[in-house]
Amino acid sequence: MNSSRRGRHSSTMGGMPLNDMPWWRWRANVRSALHMLSDVRFHQECWLAGVDGYGDVTDAVYRLVEDTWLDNWSAEKYVGTVFRDAVEAQLVDLAVLRVLRIMHQVGPDAPVSAYLEHPGWPEAVHAARDAHVRLSAADGEDPDAPPRPLHALRALTGAV
Numbered sequence: 001m002n003s004s005r006r007g008r009h010s011s012t013m014g015g016m017p018l019n020d021m022p023w024w025r026w027r028a029n030v031r032s033a034l035h036m037l038s039d040v041r042f043h044q045e046c047w048l049a050g051v052d053g054y055g056d057v058t059d060a061v062y063r064l065v066e067d068t069w070l071d072n073w074s075a076e077k078y079v080g081t082v083f084r085d086a087v088e089a090q091l092v093d094l095a096v097l098r099v100l101r102i103m104h105q106v107g108p109d110a111p112v113s114a115y116l117e118h119p120g121w122p123e124a125v126h127a128a129r130d131a132h133v134r135l136s137a138a139d140g141e142d143p144d145a146p147p148r149p150l151h152a153l154r155a156l157t158g159a160v
Contacts, residue, residue, distance in 0.1 A: 033064035038129035091131035098124035
């Protein structure tokens with residue numbers, strides 16, 4: 001990647017710089033959410049176990065849709081700013097729809113177990129995994145690495 005596209009800062013989620021995308025901070029939040037939503041082992045070892053530093057399902061869904069309004073608009077709207085191509089956008093849209101359907105059914109304040117026991121959860125996890133793998137590969141990252149804690153995401157994006 002040529003340094004003129006990377007900008008002044010070299011923000012990465014591990015491998016390739018993310019900031020070659022105009023709205024790379026939003027991409028980082030979406031990727032973090034998809035990563036957590038797509039990792040069944042993480043669900044058991046962190047969310048169900050109540051490990052601090054990773055938020056919960058509701059936090060992940062919020063990161064997925066908060067800045068991009070993906071709960072109202074198609075990810076296609078963000079091709080070239082948050083997403084690299086239409087395939088990324090389609091995969092993210094599918095994940096958002098499946099996860100939001102469950103959230104609306106169980107409620108945003110439901111315990112983690114209510115999400116994990118929902119009959120549609122495996123489909124939502126699969127859709128999130130497909131999107132996560134595509135975005136990770138495009139950013140030069142290993143999709144099978146464990147999700148990073150939220151403090152690492154905040155440090156990356158400069159969020160308070």
